[in-house]
Amino acid sequence: MKRIYFILALAICTLTASTAMQAQDNRRTPQARRGADRNRERNEDKAPSELTARAQQMNELMTQDIGHARWMRVIYRDLDLLNEKNAPLYYPTTPVNGVSNLCATIFRLVSEGKLPAYEYVDGYEIFDEAHLIDFKEVLDRFEIMYETDTVNNRQHYVVNESDIPSLEVKSLYAKEAWFFDQNNSVYDVKILAVCPFIYLNRDFGEQRSPMFWIRYEDLRPYVMNTYIMTSNINNAKTFTIDDYFRLRMFEGEIFKTENLLNIPLNAYVPEDSIKFEQERIEKQLADFKESLWFKPDTTQLLATDKKAKKANARAQKKAAKEKASKQTDEKQSKQPKAEKSAPARSVRRGR
Numbered sequence: 001m002k003r004i005y006f007i008l009a010l011a012i013c014t015l016t017a018s019t020a021m022q023a024q025d026n027r028r029t030p031q032a033r034r035g036a037d038r039n040r041e042r043n044e045d046k047a048p049s050e051l052t053a054r055a056q057q058m059n060e061l062m063t064q065d066i067g068h069a070r071w072m073r074v075i076y077r078d079l080d081l082l083n084e085k086n087a088p089l090y091y092p093t094t095p096v097n098g099v100s101n102l103c104a105t106i107f108r109l110v111s112e113g114k115l116p117a118y119e120y121v122d123g124y125e126i127f128d129e130a131h132l133i134d135f136k137e138v139l140d141r142f143e144i145m146y147e148t149d150t151v152n153n154r155q156h157y158v159v160n161e162s163d164i165p166s167l168e169v170k171s172l173y174a175k176e177a178w179f180f181d182q183n184n185s186v187y188d189v190k191i192l193a194v195c196p197f198i199y200l201n202r203d204f205g206e207q208r209s210p211m212f213w214i215r216y217e218d219l220r221p222y223v224m225n226t227y228i229m230t231s232n233i234n235n236a237k238t239f240t241i242d243d244y245f246r247l248r249m250f251e252g253e254i255f256k257t258e259n260l261l262n263i264p265l266n267a268y269v270p271e272d273s274i275k276f277e278q279e280r281i282e283k284q285l286a287d288f289k290e291s292l293w294f295k296p297d298t299t300q301l302l303a304t305d306k307k308a309k310k311a312n313a314r315a316q317k318k319a320a321k322e323k324a325s326k327q328t329d330e331k332q333s334k335q336p337k338a339e340k341s342a343p344a345r346s347v348r349r350g351r
Helices: 002-025 030-045 053-062 102-112 135-141 216-223 241-246 272-290 298-334
Strands: 073-079 147-151 152-158 168-179 187-201 205-210 251-258
Touching: 073 272, 102 168, 102 187, 102 216, 102 272, 216 241, 251 272
Parallel strands: none
Antiparallel strands: 073 168, 073 251, 147 152, 168 187, 187 205
16 A cells, blocks of 8 residues: 555656646747747748858858957948949849849848848847747738748748839948957958848838848858949949948948947937047047058158168269260260361572
8 A cells, every 4th residue: 555655656746847847948938939930930941042062162261250359349330222332232123134132132032031030129139040030020010012822831921023122121231340350460341230221101201110130141142143233334243242242332321339338329429429429430440450550660761761862862963974974975076076287388488
C-alpha cells in the first residue's frame, strides 16, 4: 500500500514539474511570438534566391567590417527624392522597359520574400526576427491594392506593378556610419540601412509615414547591377544604384546623430539653429579626417620655401646671363671681318 502511495506522489511531482517548465518556456512577449511566427512563415514561403554564388561572394567582399573601428559616428540623413541630386533614385516613377526606381525594386523584393524588412520603431532600429514586418499589415495600413494567391496551401499577397506606391515614396532615411579602422588605416563611410517614406493624402492633408527598415547589406546584391542615369546632360547609364550610395552621390540633411539620449536634433536645438548644428556636425567629420594625417611645421615649410625661391631666382639669373653671353657671341661671329687695305706707296717728287 505504501508503495502505491509513493508511486502516485512521484507521478504527481513529475507532472507538476513538466507543467511549470512548459509555462516558463511560453512566457515570452507577444511581439516576440508574432515575430517568430512571421519569420517561420516567411522561411516556409520564401522564394528561391536569385543570387548566384558569385554574387553572394562579391557582396561579402564589398561588405565593410566596422567591428574593429576605433572611432565611429552614426549619422541619420533625410533624402528628398524630388531633389535634383537624389532624382536618380526616384525616376522612373512607373516601371518602363524593365527599369524601375529604388522604391519599386525594394517593394517587389519584399513582396516576394527575397528581402527581409523590419518594423519602424520610433527612435531605434532593431534588425532581429522579432521585428520582421507583417506584409499584409503593411499593405492594409497604406491602402495598397493586392491580390491573394494560394501556393502549397499557404496564402500569398501579389501586388501589381501599377499598384506599387513608387510615386508616393518621396523621401528616404539613410543611416550611415563614418568610421576609422586603425588596423587598416582606413577612413570611410558605410551605408547601414534605408527606410522609405510614403506620402498619402489624408483628411488633414498630405501625411508622411515611414514604411519599414531595410539593411543595405541585404539590398546591395540586387542593386549592384542596376544601372541608372545620373545626369540630364549625359544620358549614358554608367553608374549603378550601389555606386550611387558608395560614392555618396546623394544629398541629404542630417536630422539625427547617434547619442546617449537617442534624440534627434530638433529635440535639443531650436528650429532656427538646426542649420548651424548640421553644418557644425559636417565640419566635425571633415576636421576629424584632416586630423588623421601628419602635417609638418608651417614655420619650417616657410623657411624651406624661401630657400627654394632664392635658389630658383639665382638659377634663373645665371641662365639669363649665360643666354645673353651666348647671344652676344653669336652676333659677333656673324659680323663680316674687315678686309686689310694694301699699304700706300709714298710718292715723292724728284728734284
